[in-house]
Structures are given as C-alpha cells and as structure tokens.
Amino acid sequence: MGKPLTENPLRVGIVGCGKIVGQYLENFRKLDDVRLAAVADIDMERARTVADEYGQGVRALSVDELLAAPDVDLVLNLTIPAAHAEIALAAIAAGKAVYGEKPLAATTAEARKVLDAAKEAGVVVGCAPDTVLGTGVQTARKAIDDGLIGAPVAATATMVTPGHERWHPNPDFYYVPGGGPLLDMGPYYVTALVTLLGPVVSVIGAASHTRSERVIGSGPRTGETIPVTTDTHVTGVLVHESGALSTLVMSFDAVATHSANIEVHGSLGTLAVPDPNHFDGDTRLFRLGGSEWETLPVSAGYIDSGRGYGIADLARTPQGEEPRASGTLAYHVLDVMESLLDSAHSGKAVATTSRAERPVAVPLADIARAGVTGS
Structure with missing residues (x-):
C-alpha cells in the first residue's frame, strides 16, 4: 500500500x-x-x-x-x-x-x-472538481453499484445559465478559448458522469456562438462590453466504455430549465442525481413499477464537505496510488471536453485518446473530525 x-x-x-x-x-x-x-x-x-x-x-x-x-x-x-x-x-x-x-x-x-x-x-x-467526493454524487454512485437501477443505460446532464457576466465583476476569461460553459462548468458534470458510469471512449458534439459581445452586470466595470470568442452553447453525446450513453447540455445562452442536473437511467429504475457543482443534496430514485420518487438515505461520501476535501483525500492516499481527484481523471475529463468541441466543429464523431479508471468509491466518512461513520 x-x-x-x-x-x-x-x-x-x-x-x-x-x-x-x-x-x-x-x-x-x-x-x-x-x-x-x-x-x-x-x-x-x-x-x-x-x-x-x-x-x-x-x-x-x-x-x-x-x-x-x-x-x-x-x-x-x-x-x-x-x-x-x-x-x-x-x-x-x-x-x-x-x-x-x-x-x-x-x-x-x-x-x-x-x-x-x-x-x-x-x-x-x-x-478539482472534488465535489464528486461529497455525499451527493457518492450516494448516487453507491445506488448504481448496489444495483438499484439495474444495468445503467443512459444519462442526461444539463446546465443552463444566461451567463456569468451578470454576477462576476471580471468575467472576461469565461468568454475566450479555454472558457465557455463547457470548460467552465463541464468539469463538474463530466467528472460526475465518469464517476458514475466510467470512462468515455468517443463523443459526438454540436456548438453555437450566439453573441459576439457581453455586458458586465456587476462591480466597478458594470456596463463595460467584453468580446466573446468561444462557443457559448455546447451539446453532445458521450459514449462510455461500459456502453452507456450520456447526453450533455452546457449553456451560457439559456435562461432556466426544469431538467434535473443529472439523471441516470437503468433497466430497473432512474436516479435523479444532485447538482455536481455542490457536494451534497438529495439523490432520488424512481423504481420500475413504482408510483413515485423516493429520496435515498445518505450512504457514501465525505460528510459536510467542500472545496479542499480533494486535497485532504490526496494527503491520505498511499504513495504510488492515484488520489480520487487525480490529474489523470482531470486529463481524461479535459480530453472528453476538447474532443466534444472538436466534434462540434468537424461534424464528425471523435474518439477520446485517454482513459481514466473510475475512481475508488468514498465510504461514508467525516474527515473533518477524523471519524469514519460507515463503510
């Protein structure tokens, strides 16, 4: 070890x-x-x-x-x-x-x-993101691993907002290459999808660039116009190594949605997964033949966690082993997103060139007090 x-x-x-x-x-x-x-x-x-x-x-x-x-x-x-x-x-x-x-x-x-x-x-x-180490995504993962939805078939992941310039005082970097909704918010969603369903082998994407300028809405630069030189609405399908298909929508152009942040569909049920931008939240299950959604008890993940827990997890990782929030995983997620943009611009499916093992699950634990509360 x-x-x-x-x-x-x-x-x-x-x-x-x-x-x-x-x-x-x-x-x-x-x-x-x-x-x-x-x-x-x-x-x-x-x-x-x-x-x-x-x-x-x-x-x-x-x-x-x-x-x-x-x-x-x-x-x-x-x-x-x-x-x-x-x-x-x-x-x-x-x-x-x-x-x-x-x-x-x-x-x-x-x-x-x-x-x-x-x-x-x-x-x-x-x-980062280490949000996937919290009780939200980890409880959903345990439900999948325990077979509560049967064989995973597909997932949807949706994030829409009218744009960060409405609240961020210096939003310029969101609207240049390396920014945009996919590279800004996509890591939360793609990392969660890989954590839940495993690595991605290929993608098919489409993207649009609807406005060439944005107006800053807060702070000392309020009213200043900034240029937009990257795609601001990206959608696509991720083909997981397991055979599951994930549909991704990331937008700085839309206003709101009723869609769950992430849903995972299986042969025996569907999971509504909490917002992967947060560490906790309710995981809900609708079983085949059931009549309503049920909220699953918290069963895995770091309790009451937040940004920085990935570093604490890294500190506990035995030498020679990958931390859960690893550079290898982050590279694969970046490869997925970059491949999605390549596909959007070429109009062709693109195979990813990297692989990352599905990170080790997080047992239910409170590391702020160094006390494990479950397994």
Whole structure:
C-alpha cells in the first residue's frame, strides 16, 4: 500500500487569491490533514489580505518565493485557466505536488506536459472538481453499484445559465478559448458522469456562438462590453466504455430549465442525481413499477464537505496510488471536453485518446473530525 504523501499535515501554499480562495480557506480550518503555510498572488496586497484574514502564521509571498519555500509540500493552483499549466509546471520543477482548480490546463497538450513532468519528477498531481467526493454524487454512485437501477443505460446532464457576466465583476476569461460553459462548468458534470458510469471512449458534439459581445452586470466595470470568442452553447453525446450513453447540455445562452442536473437511467429504475457543482443534496430514485420518487438515505461520501476535501483525500492516499481527484481523471475529463468541441466543429464523431479508471468509491466518512461513520 505504501505510505501517505506526508506523515504530518500536508503543508499547502496557494497561488492565486481571487474569488474562489475563500471556500478553500473555510474548509482548511477544519481539516486535520491540511495546513496552510503561505499564499501568493500577482497582487501582493491581495495576498497579504488573505494571509492576515486567515492568520495561524500564514505568510504572504511572491509566487517565486512560495515555489521555493521549504515548508510547502503542495501548491494549490487557483490562477485563471490560461495560467494553470504555467504555474503547475513551475511547482513541479520546484519539487512540489500540485492540486489545481479545474480544468487541469487550457488544452490537453498543456495538460499532458503537466502530467509528464510530474511523472518524471515523482510528484503527485490532483485537480478539482472534488465535489464528486461529497455525499451527493457518492450516494448516487453507491445506488448504481448496489444495483438499484439495474444495468445503467443512459444519462442526461444539463446546465443552463444566461451567463456569468451578470454576477462576476471580471468575467472576461469565461468568454475566450479555454472558457465557455463547457470548460467552465463541464468539469463538474463530466467528472460526475465518469464517476458514475466510467470512462468515455468517443463523443459526438454540436456548438453555437450566439453573441459576439457581453455586458458586465456587476462591480466597478458594470456596463463595460467584453468580446466573446468561444462557443457559448455546447451539446453532445458521450459514449462510455461500459456502453452507456450520456447526453450533455452546457449553456451560457439559456435562461432556466426544469431538467434535473443529472439523471441516470437503468433497466430497473432512474436516479435523479444532485447538482455536481455542490457536494451534497438529495439523490432520488424512481423504481420500475413504482408510483413515485423516493429520496435515498445518505450512504457514501465525505460528510459536510467542500472545496479542499480533494486535497485532504490526496494527503491520505498511499504513495504510488492515484488520489480520487487525480490529474489523470482531470486529463481524461479535459480530453472528453476538447474532443466534444472538436466534434462540434468537424461534424464528425471523435474518439477520446485517454482513459481514466473510475475512481475508488468514498465510504461514508467525516474527515473533518477524523471519524469514519460507515463503510
């Protein structure tokens, strides 16, 4: 089995102190497996603010200083997608493990360089989303593994919103290549589908680019127009290695939907899976011959979890084994999404070039208090 990555709490340095960092900091405070050592940002004042608010001896450093710091075991990469590969490669070159926000990189070519460099250096790469480790998706997975819906046949995954520019003060990166609804929100849904149904072998896609400009709706740039240079509505079919077919709809152009975030259909029933953008939520089952939906009891996953639990899971992973929120899984998810866009633009089915094993299931556990409550 080997030993965990570190015998002590995993010492983490954060690069990128933007909007998402607060969610990680909140959970780091309750995870015994993780200790925040330092933070860095291109805006030093922002880094100092985060360090001061967190306290506990956390230092505000430049990026170069953080990468060189001897008390940082893992770099948490919270930069914008276009910088994911650059920061990951620099961290790996410094001998650090890496855990990145999604996607792993802006392209599979960049992501491949990250994984190859990590393999050569002998360091671990993990990547968000870790939402699939929570009780929502994991309870749904256990229902599938326990045969409650029989043989899985198909799934649907739907995410529609009129656009992030309505609430995000700096939404530019959502509307350039490497952004868009598929690369922004798709990782949650595709990672959940792979967790539930296994890896994807081919895809068929279609996409549209309906507007060339968007108007920022909040913050100091309210009213400013930004260009749109990427697809803003993407749909397609994922063919899983198991034979199951998943239909995916990701849109920054639609207003609302009554559709479940994810449904999984089997020969004996259908599961309504909670929003994969969250860690918990009700999993509901409609059985063949039944008359109504039933809510399944929580039976698997990390209890009351949040962003950062993937890092705690990585810290507990024996040396030589893949963490559940692994770089390999994130690469496969990126490959699926990139292949879907390639298919949309070519009008042809595209085979994926990567494979990732379905991650090991998460038993019901509360790692914030280091107490396993079930199996």
